[in-house]
Amino acid sequence: MQDTVLVAAGGSATALAMEFLLSDEGFTVYRAEDRDGVHGELDAGACRVMILDAAFPDGGGFPLLEALRCDPATKRLPVVMLIARCGYVETEKARALGADAVVEKPFAGPDLVDIVRRLARRPQARTPRVLELADDGRHAMMHHG
Amino acid sequence: MGEKPGLRLRIFLFFGLIATGSVAAMMAAVLVAARHAPPETIPDLVLAFAVAAFPTVALTLWVWLKFDETVARPILTLAAEIQAALHAGARGALAPETGRFIEPLASTARAVIDTLAAHRERTDEAVAAAVADAARQRGRLEAVLRDIEEGVVICNLDHRIRLYNRHALQILHVSGDLGLGRSLLSVVSPQPIRHSLQRLVRRFESGRHVDHPDGLTALVIVTTLDRRRQLRGRMVLTLEQEGTKAAGYIISFGDVTNELSAGVWRDRLLHEATEDMRQRVSNLALAGEVLIGRLPPGDRRTDALRHVFVEEPAALGLRLDQLDGAASDLLASAWPMANVLSTSLLTMVRERRSEGRDLDVEIEGGSLWLHCDGATVVDLLDRMMNRIAIYARTPTFRLGTGRGERLAFLDIKWRGDGVPLDVLTVWLEERLDDALGPITGADVLKRHHSDVWCQEGGDGWTVLRMPLAIVETREGRPIAQLPERPEFYDFDLSAAVDRLAIVDAPLKALTLVVFDTETTGLEPSRGDEIIQIAGVRIVNGRLLRGEVFDSYVDPGRRIPSASTKVHGISDDMVSGADSIERVLPRFHAFVGDAVLVAHNAAFDMKFLSRGAGTAGVAFDTPVLDTVLLAAHLFGATTSLTLDSLAERFQIVIPTEDRHTALGDSIATALVLIRLIDMLDAAGVTTLRDALAVSERQVSIRRAQKAY
Numbered sequence: 001m002q003d004t005v006l007v008a009a010g011g012s013a014t015a016l017a018m019e020f021l022l023s024d025e026g027f028t029v030y031r032a033e034d035r036d037g038v039h040g041e042l043d044a045g046a047c048r049v050m051i052l053d054a055a056f057p058d059g060g061g062f063p064l065l066e067a068l069r070c071d072p073a074t075k076r077l078p079v080v081m082l083i084a085r086c087g088y089v090e091t092e093k094a095r096a097l098g099a100d101a102v103v104e105k106p107f108a109g110p111d112l113v114d115i116v117r118r119l120a121r122r123p124q125a126r127t128p129r130v131l132e133l134a135d136d137g138r139h140a141m142m143h144h145g
Numbered sequence: 146m147g148e149k150p151g152l153r154l155r156i157f158l159f160f161g162l163i164a165t166g167s168v169a170a171m172m173a174a175v176l177v178a179a180r181h182a183p184p185e186t187i188p189d190l191v192l193a194f195a196v197a198a199f200p201t202v203a204l205t206l207w208v209w210l211k212f213d214e215t216v217a218r219p220i221l222t223l224a225a226e227i228q229a230a231l232h233a234g235a236r237g238a239l240a241p242e243t244g245r246f247i248e249p250l251a252s253t254a255r256a257v258i259d260t261l262a263a264h265r266e267r268t269d270e271a272v273a274a275a276v277a278d279a280a281r282q283r284g285r286l287e288a289v290l291r292d293i294e295e296g297v298v299i300c301n302l303d304h305r306i307r308l309y310n311r312h313a314l315q316i317l318h319v320s321g322d323l324g325l326g327r328s329l330l331s332v333v334s335p336q337p338i339r340h341s342l343q344r345l346v347r348r349f350e351s352g353r354h355v356d357h358p359d360g361l362t363a364l365v366i367v368t369t370l371d372r373r374r375q376l377r378g379r380m381v382l383t384l385e386q387e388g389t390k391a392a393g394y395i396i397s398f399g400d401v402t403n404e405l406s407a408g409v410w411r412d413r414l415l416h417e418a419t420e421d422m423r424q425r426v427s428n429l430a431l432a433g434e435v436l437i438g439r440l441p442p443g444d445r446r447t448d449a450l451r452h453v454f455v456e457e458p459a460a461l462g463l464r465l466d467q468l469d470g471a472a473s474d475l476l477a478s479a480w481p482m483a484n485v486l487s488t489s490l491l492t493m494v495r496e497r498r499s500e501g502r503d504l505d506v507e508i509e510g511g512s513l514w515l516h517c518d519g520a521t522v523v524d525l526l527d528r529m530m531n532r533i534a535i536y537a538r539t540p541t542f543r544l545g546t547g548r549g550e551r552l553a554f555l556d557i558k559w560r561g562d563g564v565p566l567d568v569l570t571v572w573l574e575e576r577l578d579d580a581l582g583p584i585t586g587a588d589v590l591k592r593h594h595s596d597v598w599c600q601e602g603g604d605g606w607t608v609l610r611m612p613l614a615i616v617e618t619r620e621g622r623p624i625a626q627l628p629e630r631p632e633f634y635d636f637d638l639s640a641a642v643d644r645l646a647i648v649d650a651p652l653k654a655l656t657l658v659v660f661d662t663e664t665t666g667l668e669p670s671r672g673d674e675i676i677q678i679a680g681v682r683i684v685n686g687r688l689l690r691g692e693v694f695d696s697y698v699d700p701g702r703r704i705p706s707a708s709t710k711v712h713g714i715s716d717d718m719v720s721g722a723d724s725i726e727r728v729l730p731r732f733h734a735f736v737g738d739a740v741l742v743a744h745n746a747a748f749d750m751k752f753l754s755r756g757a758g759t760a761g762v763a764f765d766t767p768v769l770d771t772v773l774l775a776a777h778l779f780g781a782t783t784s785l786t787l788d789s790l791a792e793r794f795q796i797v798i799p800t801e802d803r804h805t806a807l808g809d810s811i812a813t814a815l816v817l818i819r820l821i822d823m824l825d826a827a828g829v830t831t832l833r834d835a836l837a838v839s840e841r842q843v844s845i846r847r848a849q850k851a852y
Binding site for chain 1 (some may be wrong): 416420423424426427428430431432434435438439454455458459461462469549550551552565566567594595596598600610612656684685689692737
């Protein structure tokens with residue numbers, strides 16, 4: 001069973017690049033475009049790790065993180081927040097809302113992969129999927145692992 | 146007025162009495178004589194009576210008339226004149242011959258009237274002179290104010306305008322006249338003025354103005370009545386003559402509307418631009434890495450190109466950070482940010498009671514100096530508290546100050562439901578108190594580069610947290626060399642070795658966490674505690690920029706001043722920080738299953754293991770010591786202090802970072818990267834090799850100590 005990663009990132013460029021990056025490293029990658037997509041993917045199967053962009057469309061990344069942490073099903077889902085602003089406030093906010101790691105853009109691909117790998121190895125009851133969320137509605141690549 | 150008939154009437158009656166009495170006496174005498182006289186003499190007696198009586202009465206009447214004319218009437222006239230002089234200030238046309246016959250009285254009365262009038266004149270002159278003098282001074286002051294470019298307004302403590310200049314009229318955009326005695330608060334947004342005056346009065350009354358860099362002045366930003374212009378004002382508290390009480394204030398205004406809006410516009414533009422650039426660069430970099438990754442490996446040029454996709458975005462990221470920082474500085478200089486004590490802010494929130502709700506608010510915790518715009522922050526927190534009171538249906542709140550790694554927090558705590566970010570966003574779009582001008586809660590946060598969110602507060606409390614910049618005052622640290630920590634050789638390295646597969650991995654490929662601690666002292670077994678832990682991560686031979694761990698720890702005991710002199714950490718910097726029981730698990734999570742490295746690791750590990758027991762975590766990954774590794778390479782006779790190793794590798798540690806946990810961690814990490822390269826060249830390639838050479842160094846030192 002491959003490690004599955006859910007990527008929720010506004011902007012097809014980011015989502016696409018991360019999908020390639022992670023699948024080249026052996027992960028199974030899912031993308032979701034909006035909140036419904038996220039919940040759909042999380043309900044349908046288990047993701048090991050979720051990458052969530054703060055600039056996520058459909059309400060923003062932080063409110064989505066907050067919602068995920070309120071739901072007992074996704075409370076322990078490892079989440080990596082991507083933030084575009086350097087600053088302690090965003091990092092602190094992400095941490096306070098329950099992110100497991102914070103990555104500032106621009107970041108080095110290998111760094112992200114290391115973090116995802118480390119979080120994926122955490123003992124977990126389910127294997128979460130990784131959802132990538134693109135904001136232009138391309139739902140083209142949907143893998144199921 | 147009623148005296149007039151009174152006196153004369155009395156005198157008349159008196160004389161009448163004399164006349165009547167005399168006549169009656171004469172009649173009585175005649176009657177006595179007539180009793181024993183023959184009847185033919187009666188007519189003679191009556192005649193005799195008449196001859197005596199009429200002249201008597203006539204004489205009495207004549208004397209009365211004369212008396213009335215020369216004494217009674219003059220007396221009354223004099224009295225009237227004196228009255229007139231007393232009450233109406235009249236000098237009186239006192240005819241000189243009036244009162245001739247009551248001479249001492251008349252001249253005295255005249256003297257009195259004259260003196261009274263003279264005194265009156267002198268007083269009038271003095272008053273006129275004083276009024277003229279005051280008018281002159283005021284004229285001079287007005288002349289000075291006229292020449293000042295800024296609008297100046299002088300008010301008393303009730304904000305009533307005492308004086309102002311023409312420019313003030315222009316700048317304040319008031320048509321007509323400002324009007325002396327009018328309240329300044331009706332001309333500009335009142336809350337910032339009230340807030341600043343309150344602050345200045347407090348500062349004066351507590352004596353802090355003596356040391357305060359701003360003395361008795363404060364900056365304030367207000368909007369004009371028509372809400373179109375924004376003015377920056379400098380308020381100075383004026384004191385009464387003895388200097389013991391506040392009397393009012395002088396405030397000088399300048400129009401900063403264009404400056405501010407340009408600044409805000411520029412700030413927004415820069416932030417949007419840098420954020421967009423970050424996104425784009427990030428995408429480019431990732432795409433590039435993916436493509437490179439798909440090229441056949443092993444080609445040196447491919448590796449170099451891959452390097453480009455890693456280094457360049459990082460460098461650009463740094464640049465964007467600098468740009469962001471510079472933009473913030475520009476904007477910050479326009480707004481009246483000041484250093485405020487957090488408890489003062491929270492007290493003002495409690496007293497604000499803008500919606501008149503009956504809330505039970507307590508202030509707890511320590512105090513920190515914060516850099517912010519007090520008036521707007523107070524209003525924002527007050528608004529939040531009021532909204533939460535309705536949302537969570539609770540009237541009880543606790544306000545506190547918290548401290549994170551680099552930020553301070555203003556916390557609003559209550560028991561009840563947390564507020565989701567979506568709801569907070571709606572609340573923040575509301576305009577705050579109109580008195581501040583047309584700004585929303587979101588504007589205030591943006592100005593402070595801050596945000597608010599809800600989180601668990603422990604013990605069933607929910608917390609609304611707002612981070613702000615701390616104003617750090619560090620103790621000066623001596624430049625002199627300080628003794629390195631004592632070396633411990635009791636630590637057993639070999640325990641975890643065989644269990645792990647990573648032992649045979651090359652050092653260069655390992656994930657390492659280089660950490661350092663600052664402590665209250667050098668004796669872990671004698672009650673010294675950790676007060677700061679920091680760690681940085683090295684992955685694949687590279688120091689990760691974004692992932693650091695840096696936390697103060699509350700040691701639960703006093704920090705000796707000798708210790709503070711070394712690392713600059715004082716008691717109030719750690720008060721409010723988490724205890725070791727809460728920090729260590731976070732650090733443990735940060736470390737994960739990386740290999741731990743420290744300079745003189747045994748010392749730090751001793752502290753770590755003590756805390757680990759109570760915190761319920763275990764650090765059982767292998768540990769490397771840069772001292773031992775360096776000893777293997779350079780021999781034990783050379784200096785192996787962090788400073789000398791850094792110097793040897795030409796690693797620069799800024800002095801203000803030396804002896805901070807994070808600064809030392811970074812320095813050690815950079816040293817380690819070089820050591821690994823040298824060790825690789827010397828045949829020490831894997832973790833197992835490194836642990837082996839370390840063990841050998843330990844036994845060498847033990848043997849040396851035995852001597």
